[in-house]
Amino acid sequence: MALPTLNKQLQAAGISRRTFLKFCATTASLLALPQSAVADLATALGNARRPSVIWLPFQECTGCTEAILRSHAPTLESLIFDHISLDYQHTIMAAAGEQAEDARRAAMNAHKGQYLLLVDGSVPVGNPGYSTISGMSNVDMLRESAKDAAGIIAIGTCASFGGIPKANPNPTGAVAVSDIITDKPIVNISGCPPLPIAITAVLVHYLTFKRFPDLDELQRPLAFFGESIHDRCYRRPFFEQRKFAKSFDDEGAKNGWCLFELGCKGPETFNACATVKWNQGTSFPIESGHPCLGCSEPDFWDKSSFYQALGPWEWYKSKPGKGAQKHAGKNS
Amino acid sequence: MTEELIFMTSNAEKTGNVMPLLHQIRHALSQLIERQEQTTIDLRRLPLSASEEAQLEAFLGHGEVKADIQALGDTVLIESRYAGVWLEIHYNEDVEIMGKYVHICTCPPIIKSQPEDMVLSLSNIVSDIHSLSHQSSDETAKED
Structure with a gap:
């Protein structure tokens, strides 16, 4: 039993080709495909069976x-x-x-x-x-x-x-x-x-x-999952400057400084929350003032306390293969 | 809370990517003029702080054309004050930004009428004219 093509399905639902192209453009962006591939993506996807x-x-x-x-x-x-x-x-x-x-x-x-x-x-x-x-x-x-x-x-x-x-x-x-x-x-x-x-x-x-x-x-x-939360975190510059919130209500927290010392697992967590965000693009946990729990990593529940720092700043800075570097040259 | 978030974002340090990006746009514009080569830069894939994104948009400014497209959420197209350089922003129905691009081209592809939509339009216009002509005939018959 062959299911209809996506083109037929979308046309029946009153979705215009222009809307479909918009979808393809944004999806290509999410998949890190070049925008020059959007037309080909639309053709192949439109002809795909549901x-x-x-x-x-x-x-x-x-x-x-x-x-x-x-x-x-x-x-x-x-x-x-x-x-x-x-x-x-x-x-x-x-x-x-x-x-x-x-x-x-x-x-x-x-x-x-x-x-x-x-x-x-x-x-x-x-x-x-x-x-x-x-x-x-x-x-x-x-x-x-x-x-x-x-x-x-x-x-x-x-x-x-x-x-x-x-x-x-x-x-x-x-x-x-x-x-x-x-x-x-x-x-x-x-x-x-x-x-x-x-x-x-x-x-x-x-x-x-x-x-x-x-x-x-x-x-x-x-x-x-190619980049860590830390790689794309808007608080990253504060990490580099060693400006950390030490508690949830100190001046550092109020100034939006890095949550590394409050246990943020962003440096070792790979996901796109920092760019895609949640709740209709409102924010992601760090933007709401809470450290990343590392929920997209294996055994995140059993890895130390959510509020315990990964380690000292100096240790983390000298650690090889972190963040985007981890995937450099792999799976290309 | 909103004010605080804005404060926090605007406090973030710059990534330093605005100037290279502007040079990329300049180069792409010269390629468009010389070789008719179009370029699209996906701003979502570039690390830019909120203040840098605002800086880029302010630099590009607004030119003569602004178009709003309603396609499962708005799409806004603005020709910058540099002819041939366009800013395209796709929103979803929750007004969340789904894509943001700088196009260096004569006309961004999404603004053009699509062949598939035109085929459907032709069928619709034939049907609508048919209905209208029936309606006119009925009205004429009533008057007689």
Whole structure:
């Protein structure tokens, strides 16, 4: 069953070509593609078939789903997300139980080898009974659904690295998707929650180029995870000047100085929060006066206190391979 | 709170990228004149502090053309006081900036009518003329 092209889908929804070009221009920018590629991107993406997507929420708090679904009303950045064929997502679909599972299996059969699998939440393997859907353990459902998938997008830190369920002492034996599935292309879009626009951009890249974008060593898209929060933080100049807030209400904090000594994990956290921002572009945690918690990194929950500095300034400055330098020359 | 945030941002030190960027624009403009080569600079990919972005926009200023496009949020196109140098800002419906570019070209591509939209327009105009002509015929018949 061939799904319609995106062009047809958008035209039926009354979306003009100009709007689509605007979407392509902004997405190319997010994916660090040259603007000269926008016309080709529009042609390839417009002719792409509407993708079938199966979304499996496992051991999660629904924060990732909330972030994506509540992030924006149907607007530019959600253009693609609004037009995928979301054939299964048990948290939000009307069907439940066996009916929902029948829908999942029907989509898998109809789009064998072509559908994308989205997963949020970690997978408990210590005792599979900790999390089941319609009587099926998460690990069995993941294996069954991944078998004929074209690729997998792990949404959020739990699906990417185990996240909070994996935090010490990891009572459920939580693991990441990539710990179980090893024979499929997997993209990790980590974050607690992840940036919704990163998911859209990865979908666009996949539909346009028929492959996932370049990834870092943790299988995250370089366009979003290639630079640290610290690399693009507007407070970075204060770090270089050694101007630090020492407490949350001192003069340094009031002057907007660097939060490094208050435990900011921005120097070792890779994500695009500082440029893409949150809540309709309002700000990101550091801009609101709170240190970055490092939520898009593995084991962030177990890494020392959120309010303990990474180390002395001198130590950090002399440390090799930090920030943007870490990825220099990799995955090009 | 808003005032405080503005204060904090404006206090940040400069990255020093404005002057190289202006030279890049100057070079691109000469390429446009000599070779008809168009250039687009994606400002979102460049580290610029808020004050530097404002400095760049103030330098470019406003020329003769300003266009507003409504396409799932506004797009604003401004020809700077340097003919051939355009500032393009894409907003979404929450008025969040989704893209910001400097185009060095005779006319930014997004302002042109798109062939796909024109095909649909032709079909719409045919249908609208048809409806109008029916309406006129009905009115004439009533008058008779």
